[in-house]
Amino acid sequence: MGNFFSFRTMVSNTAIKIVYVLGVIGITLAGGTLAAEARDNGTLIFLGIFVLGQIVWRLLCEAWILFFSMHEQLVHIRAGLNQDTSAPISVSNTAPSCAQCGNPLPKGADFCGICGKPAK
Ligand SMILES: [Zn+2]
Numbered sequence: 001m002g003n004f005f006s007f008r009t010m011v012s013n014t015a016i017k018i019v020y021v022l023g024v025i026g027i028t029l030a031g032g033t034l035a036a037e038a039r040d041n042g043t044l045i046f047l048g049i050f051v052l053g054q055i056v057w058r059l060l061c062e063a064w065i066l067f068f069s070m071h072e073q074l075v076h077i078r079a080g081l082n083q084d085t086s087a088p089i090s091v092s093n094t095a096p097s098c099a100q101c102g103n104p105l106p107k108g109a110d111f112c113g114i115c116g117k118p119a120k
Contacts, residue, residue: 013065013068013069016061016064016065016068017061019061020057020058020061023057023061024054024057027049027050027053027054027057028050030049030053031045031046031047031048031049031050031053032046034046034049035049096109096119098112098114098115098117098119099117100112100115100117101114101115101117103115105119
């Protein structure tokens with residue numbers, strides 16, 4: 001609950017889905033109202049507002065969700081980084097390095113990425 005009020009827990013994904021459905025209903029109603037008020041071309045106006053509106057609204061909501069999911073990913077990454085910094089630095093000490101140029105080798109690497117010498 002503390003996380004909720006400090007905005008660390010994002011309600012956005014659920015909220016955006018609800019807002020999206022409300023928007024779809026609103027766009028449909030607005031398109032229908034404007035089309036009903038138009039004397040000619042009512043069907044065209046409705047289709048234009050409906051199709052364009054739904055596409056634009058969908059894209060907006062997707063961008064919104066994407067933005068917040070990026071935030072969530074960053075929070076996870078930061079949490080992971082915080083764990084790593086509290087642990088003793090052992091990766092660089094135990095990681096193998098190239099015998100020829102000293103380039104640190106990623107785990108499971110067969111060849112040095114810098115000079116191409118086989119790791120073993
Ligand atoms: Zn090397």
